[in-house]
Amino acid sequence: MTTRRTESLTGQLAHGGGAGEHFLLPGAVIGDGRYRLLAQFGVDERAGAHLWRARDGQLRRDVALTVLVGRSSDAQRAQDARRTLERAAHAARFTHAGMARVLDVLTLGNGVDPNEGLLGIVVADWSTGTDLVDLVAEHPLPAANAARLLEPLAAAVERAHVAGLVLGVDHPQRIRVTPDGALRLAFPGPLPEAVPRDDVKGLGAILYLLLTGRWPLPGGPAAIPGAPISPAGAIVPPEALHNHVPHELSAVAMRSLEDTSIGGIRTSATLLTVLDQAAESAEQTEFMRPVVPGTEDDDGPVWTTRPPVRDKSRRRKLAVGVTVLAIATVGVLAWVGMTLIDFFGDEGGSGGTVVVSASPETGSQTESQPPPAQPAGPLKPAGVTEYNPEGEEDNPEDAGNVTDGDPETLWKTDKYQQQLPALKPGLGVLASFAEPARFTSVAVESPSPGTFVEIRTASSPDPELAETTVVAKGELRGGRTEFELPDDVEPSQYLVVWITKLGEGNQSSIAEVEFIRAK
DSSP, rough: OOOOHHHHHHHHHHOOOOGGGOOTTTTOETTTTTEEEEEEEEEETTTTEEEEEEEETTTTEEEEEEEEEEEOOOHHHHHHHHHHHHHHHHHOOOOOOBBBBBEEEEEETEEEEEGGGGEEEEEEEEOOOHHHHTTTTTOOOOHHHHHHHHHHHHHHHHHHTTTTOOOOOOOOOGEOOOSSSSSEEOOOOOTTTTTTHHHHHHHHHHHHHHHHHHOOOOOOOOOBBBBBBOOOOOOOOOHHHHHHHHHHHHHHHHHHOOOGGOOOOHHHHHHHHHHHHHHHHHHHHHTTTTOOOTSSSOOSSSSOOOOOOOHHHHHHHHHHOOOHHHHHHHHHHHHHHHHHHHHHEEEEHSOOOOOOOOOTTTHHHHSSSSOOOOEEEEOOOOOOEEEHHHHHHOOOGGGGGGGSSOOTEEEEEOSSSSSSTSSSEEEEEEEEEEEOOEEEEEEEEEOOOOOOOEEEEESSOOGGGGGGEEEEEEEOSSSEEEOOOOOOOOOEEEEEEEEEEEEETTTEEEEEEEEEEEO
């Protein structure tokens, strides 16, 4: 099936003729011969930005390229490109699940040949998943799904604005849908004149697109129909196009697009709050709305992505509530059981009490004696995996070498062209234990002096970096380095040895890691 992305690219490239476009074809190599173009995913004509998936020949991984096309002799175009590249470089230290991490920024004379007709390249992590344009190609999404899809991207925008950054989420082909059902800015590189308010308008436009299948801002892909305009010259609200769209969610989209002087949403923080409230309202009414056969709502099966997991505090409250209910139920059943036993025991006239007890050799010892204490000393993990949440894995098949007892076998990082955190915040190995344990120290044996590491605790075998806690850190001296853990560290089932600075030659190795358990 021909997707809207393919149709859009066909229409955009048919106009052709731009500087540098003649060699931007699959298989071409750009960026000083490092990046081989694989497939094009869009064109943001407002910035002369071509959006490509490419293969990094040095690090052997796929990346997202925002390629700025133009002639260096065009002073205004070159100045705009420099501003976009500067903004992308400032975002390189910003990390959030709602935005692909910027790995590198190539400028004229620094990775970009001016004779190729290019003005710069923004390199970012490749975002797996689906194109946003393809997601709405067949039909708009249910209201609650649309809102939950947008929330992670809105959260990324809000965090970026607090940090003084503008992300540039105002073009649909720059956005992708992750496998776990969330929108992500896959091709960073904001317009040179963009301000935070433009991000808010972009979020409103994306919500409008999800609810209606139409794009309300200028400069969108040719294959996506524009939003209809009323006789008064205003954009028609989503609820007027589709009667299943709740008023609250339609209002969020419209207020994000409107002028702030007449009631529009001004900041991303306000948008995020209002969006969450509207999403909850939509979820509450989603299963209450009747579907009348033969009407617009009767569309048959609707493909939707899985909504993102709700916030942790709500899950904790739900878990506590279920636990309390279970305990209360067991108590009631126990009381009823004892009442029945007493009733039938009295009626039976046996006059005696039947006592069921365990034999002295088994049950009595089990009930009277606590389980044996675990001995202090080294504790071998049940498993070790390579931990690299912000990029491609580095030799994951060798991660188990760090606990195999043989110092001759190593786990090595890849050899990087730049020191951390230029390309990623770090990398390491994660040890999983059979049960939580309290640790006093972690010893790392390494032939890579000058490597800086952190010891982190985690609550799951595949955590986000923000979900881990630093409990010790320092520099590897070469040979064995032991890291003492504070006495107040809680028992943990997962420990991470996290490298924040590579050793000589931008590469590090770890021979053995020993985890010392407390008494």
